[in-house]
Amino acid sequence: MRIVIIGAGRLASCLAPALRRGGAVVAQVWSRSEASARALASSVGCDAAWGQLEAVLPGADVYLICVRDDAIADVARRLRAVVGSHGVLAHTSGSTSLADIAVTPADAAGVFYPLQSFTRGRDIDFSQVHFFIEATTADAAHRLEALAAAVARPDHVHRLATPERRRMHLAAVFVSNFVNHCCALADDILRPTGVGFDVMRPLLAETVAKLQHLTPGEAQTGPALRWDEGVLAAHSALLADAPLTQHIYALLSESIHTHHETSSQ
Amino acid sequence: MRIVIIGAGRLASCLAPALRRGGAVVAQVWSRSEASARALASSVGCDAAWGQLEAVLPGADVYLICVRDDAIADVARRLRAVVGSHGVLAHTSGSTSLADIAVTPADAAGVFYPLQSFTRGRDIDFSQVHFFIEATTADAAHRLEALAAAVARPDHVHRLATPERRRMHLAAVFVSNFVNHCCALADDILRPTGVGFDVMRPLLAETVAKLQHLTPGEAQTGPALRWDEGVLAAHSALLADAPLTQHIYALLSESIHTHHETSSQ
Numbered sequence: 001m002r003i004v005i006i007g008a009g010r011l012a013s014c015l016a017p018a019l020r021r022g023g024a025v026v027a028q029v030w031s032r033s034e035a036s037a038r039a040l041a042s043s044v045g046c047d048a049a050w051g052q053l054e055a056v057l058p059g060a061d062v063y064l065i066c067v068r069d070d071a072i073a074d075v076a077r078r079l080r081a082v083v084g085s086h087g088v089l090a091h092t093s094g095s096t097s098l099a100d101i102a103v104t105p106a107d108a109a110g111v112f113y114p115l116q117s118f119t120r121g122r123d124i125d126f127s128q129v130h131f132f133i134e135a136t137t138a139d140a141a142h143r144l145e146a147l148a149a150a151v152a153r154p155d156h157v158h159r160l161a162t163p164e165r166r167r168m169h170l171a172a173v174f175v176s177n178f179v180n181h182c183c184a185l186a187d188d189i190l191r192p193t194g195v196g197f198d199v200m201r202p203l204l205a206e207t208v209a210k211l212q213h214l215t216p217g218e219a220q221t222g223p224a225l226r227w228d229e230g231v232l233a234a235h236s237a238l239l240a241d242a243p244l245t246q247h248i249y250a251l252l253s254e255s256i257h258t259h260h261e262t263s264s265q
Numbered sequence: 266m267r268i269v270i271i272g273a274g275r276l277a278s279c280l281a282p283a284l285r286r287g288g289a290v291v292a293q294v295w296s297r298s299e300a301s302a303r304a305l306a307s308s309v310g311c312d313a314a315w316g317q318l319e320a321v322l323p324g325a326d327v328y329l330i331c332v333r334d335d336a337i338a339d340v341a342r343r344l345r346a347v348v349g350s351h352g353v354l355a356h357t358s359g360s361t362s363l364a365d366i367a368v369t370p371a372d373a374a375g376v377f378y379p380l381q382s383f384t385r386g387r388d389i390d391f392s393q394v395h396f397f398i399e400a401t402t403a404d405a406a407h408r409l410e411a412l413a414a415a416v417a418r419p420d421h422v423h424r425l426a427t428p429e430r431r432r433m434h435l436a437a438v439f440v441s442n443f444v445n446h447c448c449a450l451a452d453d454i455l456r457p458t459g460v461g462f463d464v465m466r467p468l469l470a471e472t473v474a475k476l477q478h479l480t481p482g483e484a485q486t487g488p489a490l491r492w493d494e495g496v497l498a499a500h501s502a503l504l505a506d507a508p509l510t511q512h513i514y515a516l517l518s519e520s521i522h523t524h525h526e527t528s529s530q
Binding site for chain 2: 069070095115116117119122124125128129130158160164166167168169170171172173174175176177178179180181182183184185186187188189190192193194195197199200201202203204205206207208210211212215216217219220221222223224225228230231234235238239244245247248249251252254255256258259
């Protein structure tokens with residue numbers, strides 16, 4: 001399968017080498033910036049294009065749009081002529097609808113969403129990543145599924161419609177962005193003690209290791225679960241200088257407690 | 266070193282075998298309940314005691330109190346006569362003060378706090394756990410440090426006073442209880458899609474793997490960081506039926522954004 005990748009950001013720079021290793025032909029990488037396009041293209045040994053979207057190669061089997069969510073619809077519209085009737089145009093966003101990329105209902109268009117957090121320079125084990133596919137035609141869906149299966153385990157390739165994918169993207173914000181931010185707040189709280197965040201790393205690792213086989217409901221512990229009012233009040237007092245964090249502490253504690261009451265009824 | 270363990274809950278049941286493997290002599294396990302005392306004592310091959318605290322063995326070097334926070338002061342007061350002048354009486358709580366365990370200022374008393382989340386039946390790698398020690402006398406501090414070093418890496422044994430330990434315990438609530446609860450909320454959000462929480466596990470693993478070498482500030486990504494108002498509003502709308510979770514979403518998003526603005530100034 002011949003692939004063109006539109007974008008050279010975090011996702012594109014992780015995905016392009018993985019697709020090549022999985023046996024796809026990455027024919028071209030396009031980016032607004034010449035430097036980014038050249039850097040990624042040279043790392044996967046393909047053609048680079050930049051600037052106007054008219055520079056994009058015609059005739060590929062799949063065009064994967066890996067740009068910012070708010071640029072997807074515009075890029076899709078401008079690429080349509082290049083993609084032609086053979087190519088499948090797909091975006092890679094969790095929160096953008098299929099309709100945003102299908103300019104007319106007859107267009108072979110789709111969604112190719114890898115549920116993962118990508119960081120430039122970090123090697124992602126794509127075999128573990130779950131992919132969520134949606135498409136306007138059966139042929140487009142098959143092509144995108146085959147592409148996902150080139151890098152991921154076959155049982156990690158799923159079909160999912162836009163409303164469910166959006167909900168999953170919201171869940172992913174809790175699992176990734178909010179988990180990370182809880183750690184950022186812990187780092188702030190620790191600062192006056194002179195103890196570095198690294199003492200927290202074994203605790204974080206164990207918290208998450210438990211979640212690899214328990215459900216989050218089964219794994220919950222802590223003063224909010226027990227509703228230990230002495231500890232809750234002492235913690236809140238420690239956050240008197242950080243009212244937003246204090247508010248977050250109160251709401252998450254209330255939510256843990258409510259959740260537990262509901263699930264143990 | 267001869268140790269008596271007071272309690273047979275999650276911490277005691279993880280700590281007792283680890284201390285024995287580290288070369289300490291676990292002389293006795295006491296619990297309110299006969300069944301719990303016998304079960305843990307037989308798993309470490311030591312004497313069991315239950316019921317009244319007068320059943321506790323005199324003459325040990327360290328008595329480790331592993332009971333609920335709100336029972337520590339009472340247990341300490343009632344154990345004092347058994348502990349005598351040779352023994353060190355220590356609790357294992359992050360949020361309880363040293364003063365709560367030292368009945369008179371002359372008592373050899375201390376804190377032996379392992380920063381970890383304990384689950385019955387899970388094997389904890391104690392060599393990675395950080396221990397935080399505080400004591401009323403130099404001898405008591407040395408004895409507790411030696412005990413911690415029997416199970417943990419020497420550079421994971423720290424001295425920390427009560428106010429700083431309480432702050433660290435609060436940070437641990439964010440890293441462990443709140444991280445777990447963010448996953449519980451994600452599980453709730455996913456439910457109507459029919460997709461199970463297991464699709465989130467590779468994302469969670471990668472989020473945390475990044476934090477083993479990046480700071481949480483460096484690792485942050487997501488719509489709240491970019492302040493992508495379209496995505497934030499769509500996510501909020503999806504939570505219309507769950508007002509507490511919607512409120513948590515808004516506050517954590519605001520906090521991510523504020524945090525980033527402050528740190529990039």
